[in-house]
Amino acid sequence: xxxxxxxxxxxxxxxxxxxxxxxxxxxxxxxxxxxxxxxxxxxxxxxxxxxxxxxxxxxxxxxxxxxxxxxxxxxxxxxxxxxxxxxxxxxxxxxxxxxxxxxxxxxxxxxxxxxxxxxxxxxxxxxxxxxxxxxxxxxxxxxxxxxxxxxxxxxxxxxxxxxxxxxxxxxxxxxxxxxxxxxxxxxxxxxxxxxxxxxxxxxxxxxxxxxxxxxxxxxxxxxxxxxxxxxxxxxxxxxxxxxxxxxxxxxxxxxxxxxxxxxxxxxxxxxxxxxxxxxxxxxxxxxxxxxxxxxxxxxxxxxxxxxxxxxxxxxxxxxxxxxxxxxxxxxxxxxxxxxxxxxxxxxxxxxxxxxxxxxxxxxxxxxxxxxxxxxxxxxxxxxxxxxxxxxxxxxxxxxxxxxxxxxxxxxxxxxxxxxxxxxxxxxxxxxxxxxxxxxxxxxxxxxxxxxxxxxxxxxxxxxxxxxxxx
Amino acid sequence: xxxxxxxxxxxxxxxxxxxxxxxxxxxxxxxxxxxxxxxxxxxxxxxxxxxxxxxxxxxxxxxxxxxxxxxxxxxxxxxxxxxxxxxxxxxxxxxxxxxxxxxxxxxxxxxxxxxxxxxxxxxxxxxxxxxxxxxxxxxxxxxxxxxxxxxxxxxxxxxxxxxxxxxxxxxxxxxxxxxxxxxxxxxxxxxxxxxxxxxxxxxxxxxxxxxxxxxxxxxxxxxxxxxxxxxxxxxxxxxxxxxxxxxxxxxxxxxxxxxxxxxxxxxxxxxxxxxxxxxxxxxxxxxxxxxxxxxxxxxxxxxxxxxxxxxxxxxxxxxxxxxxxxxxxxxxxxxxxxxxxxxxxxxxxxxxxxxxxxxxxxxxxxxxxxxxxxxxxxxxxxxxxxxxxxxxxxxxxxxxxxxxxxxxxxxxxxxxxxxxxxxxxxxxxxxxxxxxxx
Numbered sequence: 043x044x045x046x047x048x049x050x051x052x053x054x055x056x057x058x059x060x061x062x063x064x065x066x067x068x069x070x071x072x073x074x075x076x077x078x079x080x081x082x083x084x085x086x087x088x089x090x091x092x093x094x095x096x097x098x099x100x101x102x103x104x105x106x107x108x109x110x111x112x113x114x115x116x117x118x119x120x121x122x123x124x125x126x127x128x129x130x131x132x133x134x135x136x137x138x139x140x141x142x143x144x145x146x147x148x149x150x151x152x153x154x155x156x157x158x159x160x161x162x163x164x165x166x167x168x169x170x171x172x173x174x175x176x177x178x179x180x181x182x183x184x185x186x187x188x189x190x191x192x193x194x195x196x197x198x199x200x201x202x203x204x205x206x207x208x209x210x211x212x213x214x215x216x217x218x219x220x221x222x223x224x225x226x227x228x229x230x231x232x233x234x235x236x237x238x239x240x241x242x243x244x245x246x247x248x249x250x251x252x253x254x255x256x257x258x259x260x261x262x263x264x265x266x267x268x269x270x271x272x273x274x275x276x277x278x279x280x281x282x283x284x285x286x287x288x289x290x291x292x293x294x295x296x297x298x299x300x301x302x303x304x305x306x307x308x309x310x311x312x313x314x315x316x317x318x319x320x321x322x323x324x325x326x327x328x329x330x331x332x333x334x335x336x337x338x339x340x341x342x343x344x345x346x347x348x349x350x351x352x353x354x355x356x357x358x359x360x361x362x363x364x365x366x367x368x369x370x371x372x373x374x375x376x377x378x379x380x381x382x383x384x385x386x387x388x389x390x391x392x393x394x395x396x397x398x399x400x401x402x403x404x405x406x407x408x409x410x411x412x413x414x415x416x417x418x419x420x421x422x423x424x425x426x427x428x429x430x431x432x433x434x435x436x437x438x439x440x441x442x443x444x445x446x447x448x449x450x451x452x453x454x455x456x457x458x459x460x461x462x463x464x465x466x467x468x469x470x471x472x473x474x475x476x477x478x479x480x481x482x483x484x485x486x487x488x489x490x491x492x493x494x495x496x497x498x499x500x501x502x503x504x505x506x507x508x509x510x511x512x
Numbered sequence: 513x514x515x516x517x518x519x520x521x522x523x524x525x526x527x528x529x530x531x532x533x534x535x536x537x538x539x540x541x542x543x544x545x546x547x548x549x550x551x552x553x554x555x556x557x558x559x560x561x562x563x564x565x566x567x568x569x570x571x572x573x574x575x576x577x578x579x580x581x582x583x584x585x586x587x588x589x590x591x592x593x594x595x596x597x598x599x600x601x602x603x604x605x606x607x608x609x610x611x612x613x614x615x616x617x618x619x620x621x622x623x624x625x626x627x628x629x630x631x632x633x634x635x636x637x638x639x640x641x642x643x644x645x646x647x648x649x650x651x652x653x654x655x656x657x658x659x660x661x662x663x664x665x666x667x668x669x670x671x672x673x674x675x676x677x678x679x680x681x682x683x684x685x686x687x688x689x690x691x692x693x694x695x696x697x698x699x700x701x702x703x704x705x706x707x708x709x710x711x712x713x714x715x716x717x718x719x720x721x722x723x724x725x726x727x728x729x730x731x732x733x734x735x736x737x738x739x740x741x742x743x744x745x746x747x748x749x750x751x752x753x754x755x756x757x758x759x760x761x762x763x764x765x766x767x768x769x770x771x772x773x774x775x776x777x778x779x780x781x782x783x784x785x786x787x788x789x790x791x792x793x794x795x796x797x798x799x800x801x802x803x804x805x806x807x808x809x810x811x812x813x814x815x816x817x818x819x820x821x822x823x824x825x826x827x828x829x830x831x832x833x834x835x836x837x838x839x840x841x842x843x844x845x846x847x848x849x850x851x852x853x854x855x856x857x858x859x860x861x862x863x864x865x866x867x868x869x870x871x872x873x874x875x876x877x878x879x880x881x882x883x884x885x886x887x888x889x890x891x892x893x894x895x896x897x898x899x900x901x902x903x904x905x906x907x908x909x910x911x912x913x914x915x916x917x918x919x920x921x922x923x924x925x926x927x928x929x930x931x932x933x934x935x936x937x938x939x940x941x942x943x944x945x946x947x948x949x950x
Contacts, residue, residue: 049588049590086772087771087772089607089609090606090607090609091609092581093579093580093581093602093606094580094581094582094583095580095581095582095583095595095598095599095602096582096583096584097582097583097584097585097586097591097595098584098585098586099584099585099586099591100585109554109557109559110557110558110559110560110561111559111560111561111562112560112561112562113560113561113562113563114562114563114564115563115564115565115566116564116565117565117566117567117568117585117586117587118565118567123565127563130561130563133637134558134561134637165602165605165606166605169605169606169607187773188772188773188774224773224774224885230886231773231774231885231886232885232886233774233885273890273913275742275911275913275946275947275948276741276742276948276949276950277949277950306554306659306661307658307659308659308695308702308704310702386564386566388560388562422880423879423880424879425878425879425880425892426878427704427876427878427894429695429702429703429704430701430702430703430704430737430894430908432878432892432894432908432909433878433892434878434879434881434891434892434911435879436879436880436881436890453886453888454881454883454888454890455890455911455913456879456881456890456891456892456911456913457911458879458892458909458910458911458948459909460909506909506910506911506948506949506950507911507948508881508890508891508892508910508911508912508913508948509890509913509946509948510890510913510914510915510946511946512742512743512744512946
C-alpha cells in the first residue's frame with residue numbers, strides 16, 4: 043500500500059484537519075488519493091514498438107452541498123496544494139448548511155489479491171511471449187500480413203479520507219493481453235482481434251502457452267471475415283451468441299439505469315421503475331463482487347463496498363445503479379457504483395459487471411426458429427443516446443441465418459435498436475450464460491473505466507441491421 | 513497560475529542530463545502543465561465547479577536503436593531519478609528497432625512564430641456563472657425544453673519539448689469553451705441535442721444567448737421522429753458530422769497505418785481518391801487556430817500541406833519512425849493533423865439541399881463504425897428527411913452504410929466552411945449510400 047504522506051510536507055493529521063474543516067456543513071465529500079503504476083509493451087509489425095511505464099500520483103478533493111459538487115485536483119500532495127484546493131471548494135460553496143453524512147457501510151470481503159502484476163513477470167519474459175505470438179501467427183501461412191500484440195498491466199492504490207478522519211483503502215491489480223491479426227487474400231484485407239484480462243497476474247491467463255488460444259481466436263475471426271458477404275439492411279430477427287455480445291445489455295439498458303440520468307430525468311427509463319421493461323424470463327444484474335473480474339471492485343471510488351445489484355428481475359425494473367450523491371438526492375442508498383477513471387475526475391454512477399442471467403432454451407432452438415435473420419457472435423463496441431434510448435453496436439463476426447440454418451459470414455455492420463423496447467423483443471433466453479474475456483472499457487463523460495459483461499444466447503425478434511444489401 | 517517556461521525548461525534539461533549520464537545515447541522529453549477551471553450549470557442552477565492542475569512529464573531514452581519511454585505526474589527530483597533510471601534500464605533490455613531515431617536535425621523547427629494562441633485574460637467563476645445564467649435562460653425559453661445542462665471551461669497550458677539534439681522550445685496556449693446540452697420532450701418522444709463554442713481568445717467566444725437558443729432549437733426540431741424504410745439514398749452530412757469523415761480520412765493516411773499496411777489508402781499517393789473538385793488542406797499557422805502549432809510532437813517544423821489536390825492524394829501524414837520505415841522524410845505530422853479542412857465547394861447550402869428530390873440530412877451519428885482497413889462504414893444515425901429542398905420531418909433509429917472508397921468519389925461540398933473546430937468541413941453531400949430502417 044502507498045503511504046501518500048511519506049515524502050510530503052503534509053502530515054496525515056494535518057490533511058485530516060483540512061478535510062474536516064472544509065467539509066463541515068457539507069452534505070458529503072472526501073479526499074481521494076491515488077497512486078498508479080502502469081506498463082504497456084507493444085509488438086507491432088515484427089518489432090517491439092513500444093515499452094513504456096507510467097507512474098501517476100495525485101489527489102482529488104470533493105465537497106458536496108445539496109446538488110452542487112465542488113471539485114479540485116492536483117498532482118502535488120503538499121500543504122500548499124491541499125490548502126489551495128480547500129479554498130477553491132469553499133469559494134464555490136459559499137453558504138453551506140448541510141449535515142455531513144458519516145455513514146458508510148463496511149465489509150471485509152476482498153475480490154482480488156494485493157499484487158503488482160507488472161513486477162510478477164520480467165520484461166524479458168513478456169518480450170519473449172510477444173515475439174512467440176508473432177512467430178506463431180506468421181507460421182500460419184502467407185495470408186497473415188500483420189500481427190499486433192500487447193501487454194497492459196496496472197496497479198492502482200487508492201485511499202479515501204472522509205471528514206472526521208475515517209479512511210478506506212484498496213489496491214487494485216489489472217491486466218490485459220491483446221492480439222490483433224490482419225490477413226489478406228486476393229487483395230482483400232480483414233482483421234481479427236481477441237484478448238483476455240482481469241484483476242490477477244498475467245500468468246493466470248497465459249500459463250501453459252495459453253496465449254496460443256488467444257492467437258487462434260483472433261486468426262479465426264479474421265479468416266471468417268475474409269469470406270464475408272455484404273450484410274443485409276433492414277429489420278430482421280437477430281440471434282446473439284453468449285458472452286461479449288452482452289454489450290447489447292450494457293448499451294441498451296445499462297447506461298439508462300445509471301442513477302444520475304434518472305435523477306435528472308434525462309434517461310428514457312426514469313419513469314419506468316416497477317414497470318415491465320423486458321420479456322418475462324429476462325433478469326439483469328450489475329455485480330461488482332465476482333472474484334478477479336475486470337469490472338469487480340472491493341470498494342468503489344467513494345469507499346462503499348460493491349454488491350450484486352438486481353436491475354431487472356423477470357422483466358420488471360427493480361433498481362438503478364447509484365453513487366452516494368444520486369442516492370441521497372433520490373432518497374435511496376448507494377449500490378457501490380460510484381466510480382471515476384482517476385483522481386482527475388469526479389465520481390459518477392457506473393456499471394461494473396453487467397449480466398443477463400441464463401434461461402432455459404438452447405442456441406440451437408433459437409437458430410432453428412429463424413427464417414431470415416442474422417447470428418451475431420462477436421462485437422467491436424457500442425454507444426447509446428440515453429435520452430432517445432437509441433443504441434448501436436458493431437458486429438465483428440456475424441452470419442446470415444436462412445431457413446433455420448447458419449449461412450455465410452457477413453461483413454461488419456452496425457445494429458441499431460431502442461433501449462426501453464428492445465428487451466421486450468427478446469423471445470428466447472439461452473441456458474448458456476458466459477462472461478466476456480475481460481477486455482471491456484466503458485466511456486462516459488470522457489471517463490473510461492474497466493467493466494465486464496455476460497449473457498446467454500438470446501433471440502431478438504426485431505432489430506435493424508445496418509448493412510448495405512437491400 | 514500555469515507554470516512558466518523557465519520551470520519547464522529546468523525540469524527538461526535535468527532529465528536530458530541525467531539520461532545521458534545514465535547511458536542514454538539520445539533522449540527527448542516533454543514537460544506540460546495545464547490548469548483549467550470549469551463551471552457546470554443544470555436547470556439554471558450551479559451544479560459543479562471543478563478546478564484541475566495537471567503536471568506531466570514524458571521521457572523517451574534511446575541507446576543506439578533501442579528505445580523506451582516513461583511518463584509521470586510526479587515531478588519531484590527523487591521520483592524523476594527513479595523513473596529515468598528505470599527507463600534507461602528498460603531501454604537496455606528492449607530489442608533494437610532499426611527505424612528508431614530522433615528527427616533529422618535539419619527538419620527541426622528553428623523559429624517559433626507567435627500564432628496568437630494565448631489569451632492572458634482570466635474569467636472568474638462568478639463571471640462564468642453570469643454567462644451560463646444568460647445561456648440557460650435562452651436555452652429553456654420554450655416549454656418543450658425539460659432539462660438544460662451547460663458548461664464553461666477556461667484552460668491555460670504551457671509546455672516544453674526538448675531533445676538531446678539541442679532542440680528546446682514551447683509556448684503557452686489557452687482555450688475558452690462553452691457548451692449547452694438541452695433535452696426536449698413531447699407526448700411521443702424525448703430528444704437531446706447541443707451547441708458548443710471553443711476559442712483561443714475569450715472575446716471571440718459565441719454570445720451566450722445565441723448559443724442557448726441554437727441548442728434549444730436543434731433539440732426541439734428533433735421531437736416526434738419517424739423511422740423510414742431501407743433504401744439507397746443521397747445523404748447530406750451536417751458540418752459537425754462531415755468533419756468526422758475528414759478525420760477518418762486523416763487516420764487512413766497516417767504513416768503508421770500506411771507502413772503497417774492497415775489502411776485502404778495504402779499506395780494511393782498520386783491517385784485520384786476523391787471527386788475532381790475536392791481539395792484538402794492541413795494548415796498549421798492559422799492565427800488563433802484551434803489546431804495551430806509551430807512544430808509537431810517531435811519538434812519537426814510543420815508547413816502547410818495540400819493533402820488532396822483536385823481529388824488526387826498528394827501526401828501521407830509522416831512522423832520520424834514511420835518515415836524511416838517508408839523511406840520518406842517526416843512532414844511534421846507526429847501526433848496528427850493541425851487545422852485540417854476541405855476547401856469550400858462551389859454551390860450554396862440551399863442548392864445542396866435541392867440537388868436531389870429526396871435526401872437525408874444527418875445531424876448525429878453513433879457507434880464506432882469506420883473501418884480504415886477495409887474502408888467499410890456503418891453507423892447509427894439521426895436526422896431529417898429532405899424533400900425538394902425542405903426539411904420534412906425528423907428521423908431516427910436508422911443506420912447509414914457504405915464504403916469510403918466509393919463515398920469519397922461521390923462527395924459534393926457546399927460553400928459554407930467555417931473554422932469552428934480543429935478539423936472542419938463544409939456541409940457534405942454523398943450520393944448512393946444505403947439507409948437501413950424498417
